[in-house]
Amino acid sequence: MTQPPPPPPNQPPQQGGFGPPSPQQQPPQPQPGYGYPQAPQPPQPGYGYPQAASAPQPPQPPQPGYGYPGAQQNPYAQPAQPGYGYPGQPPTVPMQPQPGQPGGGRNNTVLFIVVAAVVAIALIVAGGIWYGNSSGDNGKKHDTASSSGGTGGKNGSGGSAGGGTEKVPADPSAKLLYQVPMPTANDIVRTVGSWLTDKAYVKTGVAEVVGYDRVKGTKLWTLKLPGPVCAASRHATADDKTAITYQPKWDTNKTIAGCSQIAAIDLDSGKMLWTKTVKSGDYPVDYQNVTVAQRTVAVGDTEGGAAFDLDSGKALWLPKPGDDCYDAGYGGGTKLVAVRNCGDSDNKRVLIQTLDPKTGKVISEYRMDSGIDYASVVSTDPLVVAAEAGQDSQAQDYFSIDNKTGKLLAHISAPSNTYGGRCDSSRTEDCKEVVVGDGKLYLPTDEHDGTGQYSRTNEIVSFDLSTGKPTGQRAEAGDGYTLSPLRMDGSNLLAYKRPPYDKGGQVVSIDGGSFQQTKLLENPAAKNAHDAEDSMLPDSAEILFGDGRLYMSDVFADKKGSASFSKDLVVVFGTSG
Structure with missing residues (x-):
């Protein structure tokens, strides 16, 4: 979109709740960002550490004109006040663990498992931006929406940033490698799900899953489905297997198909390994939450949770009829964590249970405080939940x-007027712009005015998971840029910088100790590339980075005739290294 100077002030994306909207909701529209980068500032308490009631500021002196780099700090700027969330007044409110009701084992009982015909259909879905695999390991997987750890191959001609495996290229300048046009349907359709393996970049479309060559964008395989994808694991195994749920047919004016199909998929070949359904009485359960933990596929819903062996499809446990509790959803990865709801609306209890993935046996349990109606799993190892x-x-x-x-x-x-990062209450593992790794929680601060005219900016800060206190680390986005955490790379944090109107976006590696930034990629500022990038908002799009390439994709396909301008389903940038 064209933005001739002087542009209007940058507006943060409008949000109608947490996480991506449901299929019935209109996807958020992209908003432009403006301004120029400023010279680095020394770390100090400021944005990211909520201030106590502030005294009135003296009038600010004239600012440099639009498009002029802000080289100095504003001498009249009020120093940050120690406040809530800053050492001296810790943000932690220690709560004593409360004895929860025993969750009970999962039990292969009365619910029927219907083995659907093994049609050559499947779909890959994962929610949103990569969020740090709690362990921050240096594995090879690029876990979508949860960013589990390291890289998928080697790329780049320079050395790696300390603590990580992503290579620092001799030249971080990137080019637009390829684009996938936005598909359309009779209504707005979810296209949630993308994975990056050693062999392919995999993305959902309209009732299909497609594997693309990671560099060229040519199709390697296409897997057609009878209906849209509903949910997908944000995790994949070391041998590139994952799981999804999808509709057995399209909704019509007279019937609702429901998300009853549970399937395991091979991301390298595009083949479906198996498909199952779970019935409650005579009706299949509609599953909107699915994850993979080790070799277990787990699905959750108000009708109860179920789990299957990833390799064989054998049922490991099923919902227990008449139980006062149900597993609303699960978090996966190296461990399996259930969000278990118990009681009625007047006496609701939310339990966080770490389970044995093979048996469902409860290893540990934490009972959330009363008044909390749901919880989202940010990370399973270490265990961090949001509510x-x-x-x-x-x-x-x-x-x-x-x-x-x-x-x-x-x-x-993390009050919303100070921090970014949000979780979708309807999806157990759908938190965006939140990363856990290296013993810390990483959050972006809320956007605020930069030093340049009309510019906006923010920071990334971290909290110690053992104490809850801020570490004092703070990474500046730079004037006109806004930072979003992507995933861990060893002990380093990878982050995406959304750019001003006349620059390209960046991916940086933030050293886990010094918080020093190293640029891994910078996109071109050319209008066609900038417009394509600008349509992918970090709080809704899926953003994956690996081996010097940035993969950005939308999570909804347009309704036919509704788009007022050309959009992409996928945009990919890469360095020449």
């Missing part, structure tokens, strides 16, 4: 829990 706590429904609270004992380690409050 809206207290009267401020816009405050996202994070709870660091010991996997072995179920003991609460820290409670970190």
Whole structure:
């Protein structure tokens, strides 16, 4: 979109709740960002550490004109005040673990498993931006939406940033490698799901999953489905297997198909390994939550959770009829964590249970405080969950829990007027712009005015998972840029910088100790490339990075005739290294 100077002030994306909208909702429209980068500033308490009530500021002196780099700090700027979330007034509100009701084992009972015909259909879905695999390992997988660790191959001609495996290229300048046009359907359709393996970049389309050559964008395989994808694991195994749920047919004016099909998929070949359904009485259960933990596929819903062996499709446990509790959803990866809801609306209890993935046996349990109606799993190892706590429904609270004992380690409050990062209450593993790794929780601060005229910017800060206190680390986006955490790369944090109107976006590696930034990629500022990039908002699009390439994709396909301008399903940038 064209933005001749002087542009209007940058507006943050409008949000209608947390996470991507449901299929019935209109996807958010992209908003432009403006301004120029400023010279690096020394770390100091400021944005990212909520201030106490501030005294009135003296009038600001004239600012450099639009498009002029802000080389100095504003001498009249009010120093940051120690406040909530800053050492001296810790953000932690330690809460004693409460004895929960026994979750009970999962039990292969009365629910029927219907083995659907093994049609050559499947779909890959994963939610959103990569969020740090709690362990921050240096594995080879580029886990979507949860960013689990390292790289998928080698690329780049320089050395690696300390603590990570992503290579620092001799020249970070990138070019637009390829684009995939936006598909259309009779209505807005979810296209959630993307994975990066050693062999392919895999992305969902309209009732299909497609594997693309990672560099050229040519199709390697296409897997057709009878209906749209509903949910998908954000995790894949070391041998590139994952799981999804999808509709057995399209919704019509007279019938609702439901997300009843559970399937395991090979991301390298595009083949479906198996498909199952779970029935409650005479009706198949509609599953909107699915994950993979080790070799187990787990699905959750108000009708109850179920799990299957990833390789064989054998049922490991099924919903227990008449149970007062149900597994609403699961978090996966190296461990399996259930969000288990118990009781009625007047006496609701939310339990966080670490389970044995093979048997469903409860290893540890933490009971959330009363008043919390749902919880999202940010990371399973270490265990971090998110919830809206207290009267401020816009405050996202994070709870660091010991996997072995179920003991609460820290409670970190992140008010929406200070921090970014949000979780979708309807999807257990759908948190965006939040990363856990290297013993820390990484959050972006809310956008605020930069030093340049009309510019906006923000920072990334971190909290210690054992104490809940801020570490004092703060990475500046630079004037006109906004930072979003992507995933861990060893002990380093990878982050995406959304650019101003006349620059290309960047991917940087932030050293886990010094918080020093190293540029891994910078996109071109040319209009066609900038417009394509600008349509992919970090709080809704899926953004994956690996081997010097940045993969950005939309999570909804347009309704026919609704788009007022050309959009892409996928945009890929890469360095020449």
